[in-house]
Amino acid sequence: xxxxxxxxxxxxxxxxxxxxxxxxxxxxxxxxxxxxxxxxxxxxxxxxxxxxxxxxxxxxxxxxxxxxxxxxxxxxxxxxxxxxxxxxxxxxxxxxxxxxxxxxxxxxxxxxxxxxxxxxxxxxxxxxxxxxxxxxxxxxxxxxxxxxxxxxxxxxxxxxxxxxxxxxxxxxxxxxxxxxxxxxxxxxxxxxxxxxxxxxxxxxxxxxxxxxxxxxxxxxxxxxxxxxxxxxxxxxxxxxxxxxxxxxxxxxxxxxxxxxxxxxxxxxxxxxxxxxxxxxx
Numbered sequence: 001x002x003x004x005x006x007x008x009x010x011x012x013x014x015x016x017x018x019x020x021x022x023x024x025x026x027x028x029x030x031x032x033x034x035x036x037x038x039x040x041x042x043x044x045x046x047x048x049x050x051x052x053x054x055x056x057x058x059x060x061x062x063x064x065x066x067x068x069x070x071x072x073x074x075x076x077x078x079x080x081x082x083x084x085x086x087x088x089x090x091x092x093x094x095x096x097x098x099x100x101x102x103x104x105x106x107x108x109x110x111x112x113x114x115x116x117x118x119x120x121x122x123x124x125x126x127x128x129x130x131x132x133x134x135x136x137x138x139x140x141x142x143x144x145x146x147x148x149x150x151x152x153x154x155x156x157x158x159x160x161x162x163x164x165x166x167x168x169x170x171x172x173x174x175x176x177x178x179x180x181x182x183x184x185x186x187x188x189x190x191x192x193x194x195x196x197x198x199x200x201x202x203x204x205x206x207x208x209x210x211x212x213x214x215x216x217x218x219x220x221x222x223x224x225x226x227x228x229x230x231x232x233x234x235x236x237x238x239x240x241x242x243x244x245x246x247x248x249x250x251x252x253x254x255x256x257x258x259x260x261x262x263x264x265x266x267x268x269x270x271x272x273x274x275x276x277x278x279x280x281x
Contacts, residue, residue, distance in 0.1 A: 027261035034059030037110040038260075039103065041093050041151060042120035044071025046221035047170070051117055051253035052076075056084040058257065063106035063113070065091040065099075066120070085110070093120045093147035096154070103154045115260045116155045116167045118148045123186040126233070137185050144189035145196070152200055156209070163208040166260045169197050171213040171271055173279035182233060190215075194271055201269035210268040212259050217275025220246040243276035 027033065038055045042048030043064035049071075052062045056079045064079075066072035069090025076088035087109055091102040106113055121144045124136060148169050159165025172190035179187030194213055201211035218237040238246060255274060258264065273279070 028263050031059060032262055033257075033260075035061070036114040037061040037063065037106065037112055038115045038117060039063040039065065039106050039113045039155065040117040040119060041065045041091070041147070043075050043088070044068040046119075047216075047219065047249045047252045048117070048119035049075050050249035051119065051256050052079065052086065054250065054253040054257050055115075056082070056086065060115075061110045062086040063102070063110070064088045065093070065102045067092045093118075093151065094142040096150045099147075099150045100154045103151075103158070107158060112162065113155055113158060114165060116151060116165070117256050117260075118151045118167070118169045120147060121170055121190075123183050126182045127185065128181055129184045132185050140185040141189045141192070144186065145192040148193055149196060152196075152211075156200075156204070159209055160204065160207055165209050167197075167200070167209070167211045168256050168259050169193050169211070169213040171197070171215045173215050173217045173273065173275050175215065176279070197271070198269050205268055210265070212268060213271040214252060214255060214259075215271045215273045215275075216247060216252055217241060217273075217279040218246045219249060219252060221249055241276040241278035243278075245276065247274060247276060 038060050040048050040052050043052050044066035052064050052075050055062055062079055064072040064075045064086055073088030076086035079086035089102045091098045124140050152167055171193045174187035175191040175194055197211050197213040
């Protein structure tokens with residue numbers, strides 16, 4: 001092991017623990033991820049895409065799934081162009097049949113799935129509570145909660161048969177605050193993700209399965225624009241973060257890598273808050 005300045009040391013000096021290959025040393029076992037396979041939703045952009053690149057960096061195969069099929073294929077193409085192994089699949093995570101087909105295709109291609117990262121999600125659009133219509137509520141739960149239920153049910157039989165597997169779900173800091181005035185529907189859906197993760201983790205903990213969630217604060221992705229977040233609300237989000245910046249997608253991806261590694265095998269059922277110290281008001 002050696003300590004060396006990170007690649008962006010000129011702008012943000014830091015020390016990064018590297019192994020002899022020059023990669024970040026996260027798992028206890030050298031080359032732990034080599035030959036293992038990640039299934040990631042929302043892989044066409046943002047956190048899902050960066051996580052796909054990070055797992056490829058560590059030698060994993062990557063199944064890139066997204067309703068934006070061309071975007072998923074673009075992520076996979078970049079990985080294969082760099083000598084990695086990936087496939088991009090058009091997959092609407094609100095449709096159980098499409099998820100089951102994507103999981104089956106991934107297993108057929110790479111022989112198995114070791115890790116599942118359920119990243120796809122959206123606040124759909126901001127709304128005061130009394131203005132939320134049934135359609136917005138239903139679509140928000142379909143994308144943010146029911147999709148994770150589908151994804152986990154699709155991959156768990158395979159993981160249980162192998163006696164091992166790690167599932168990481170994206171929840172949100174919003175479940176702590178309730179989303180007043182803008183996104184109660186989204187906060188409620190993400191609260192369901194937190195509870196579902198806890199239940200699955202505890203039900204299968206003695207069968208080799210670990211299931212965790214991540215609850216991010218505001219991350220610099222297209223998420224806010226897609227939800228039509230106002231500049232005023234964006235400023236409020238940033239002002240609430242003591243670090244005075246939004247998180248980067250890669251910072252979440254590195255956490256997913258750690259959670260899937262053999263460095264934290266006693267960790268399951270929990271959610272990890274990643275928020276720059278904010279998000280509690």
